[in-house]
Amino acid sequence: QVQLVESGGGLVQAGGSLRLSCAASARTFSTYAMGWFRQAPGKEREFVAAINWSGSSTYYADSVKGRFTISRDSAKNTMYLQMNSLKPEDTAVYYCAAERTAWGVPRSQNQYAYWGQGTQVTVSS
16 A cells, blocks of 8 residues: 655746655555646646656656656655646646556556545646
């Protein structure tokens, strides 16, 4: 069982930056692929970014490519999402997810077994 806790959300103006964190309880954190998803009001939850167990591979949604950076620190059992050049359309609840796998970079919600409670990101225009 893995518990995930997101933090770092908040209100920021367009063009600004935020860094989200996802702290994991798993002692075997380094064996989990991790991902970020988001859900805007009235919309379905969508993929944002993911990173494999070692941090050697990452994948991004086209909408955030070049602006967001996913990373992980196994010593701290924590994953990060650095978000730059934020836009109003980035406003959403952001969720982190984890899946124990050594294969690839999962990008689909149904590939992840563990989820955090979410953190709100609001970008004002």
